[in-house]
Amino acid sequence: MTTPFTKTTPQVLAIIPAKSISKRIPGKNLKQLAGKPMLAYILETARRVKGLDRIIVSTESEEIKKVAEQYGAEVPFIRPRELTQDDTTTQEVVSHAIDWLEKNEGGLPDYVLVLYPTSPLLRVERIEEAISLVLKRNSDALFSGCYDKGHYWILGKDGRYDRFYPKESKNSQYQVPLVVENGAISITRTSLVRAPQSRVDTADVLIMEQNENIDVDYPEDFAKVEEILLKQ
Numbered sequence: 428m429t430t431p432f433t434k435t436t437p438q439v440l441a442i443i444p445a446k447s448i449s450k451r452i453p454g455k456n457l458k459q460l461a462g463k464p465m466l467a468y469i470l471e472t473a474r475r476v477k478g479l480d481r482i483i484v485s486t487e488s489e490e491i492k493k494v495a496e497q498y499g500a501e502v503p504f505i506r507p508r509e510l511t512q513d514d515t516t517t518q519e520v521v522s523h524a525i526d527w528l529e530k531n532e533g534g535l536p537d538y539v540l541v542l543y544p545t546s547p548l549l550r551v552e553r554i555e556e557a558i559s560l561v562l563k564r565n566s567d568a569l570f571s572g573c574y575d576k577g578h579y580w581i582l583g584k585d586g587r588y589d590r591f592y593p594k595e596s597k598n599s600q601y602q603v604p605l606v607v608e609n610g611a612i613s614i615t616r617t618s619l620v621r622a623p624q625s626r627v628d629t630a631d632v633l634i635m636e637q638n639e640n641i642d643v644d645y646p647e648d649f650a651k652v653e654e655i656l657l658k659q
């Protein structure tokens with residue numbers, strides 16, 4: 428059921444990009460994972476999240492549309508084929524969804540939460556924590572990530588590697604950790620999604636454990652997640 432946005436604030440829209448084409452794992456979004464389509468897991472999770480006003484799946488596939496609606500999501504439009512290419516960015520997909528909502532419904536949410544079918548292990552509590560943090564801090568953006576205390580080197584012009592981070596070698600207990608995005612959760616203020624300079628250079632972070640989320644990108648990821656789900 429479509430629920431147009433009203434002036435009541437703050438409102439959070441979840442957009443779940445789910446295209447039919449996948450090269451590493453053919454048809455992975457609808458591939459059977461421990462007894463149901465992989466897409467079903469993030470939809471079931473999102474439906475249990477408090478603080479979400481709507482859940483929309485952006486897809487070019489009628490088959491994915493059917494499954495998404497079966498699991499309680501809205502699919503109010505079909506995504507253009509040109510937005511399913513390998514170089515299509517999530518920002519472009521989200522901007523298209525926002526443009527469609529504004530043109531066809533007239534109202535927009537305050538925030539857009541992006542979730543992916545490739546995070547079937549993501550927990551409800553983590554998404555609620557992310558939304559709560561954004562609203563509490565009045566953030567422009569938030570992403571989920573993990574601490575990283577690795578030592579990094581970058582290829583120099585002479586073919587040798589130069590120390591990149593930290594600039595000086597030090598024991599890990601004295602090193603300020605980097606944070607690496609883990610691809611599970613991102614929230615952006617809607618007014619910034621379509622801005623000319625849509626890149627966000629300052630954001631809040633929801634810190635997660637290294638093994639808390641598995642981004643299903645390769646067949647071995649799929650097998651590992653299925654093993655975990657079957658044990659559960």
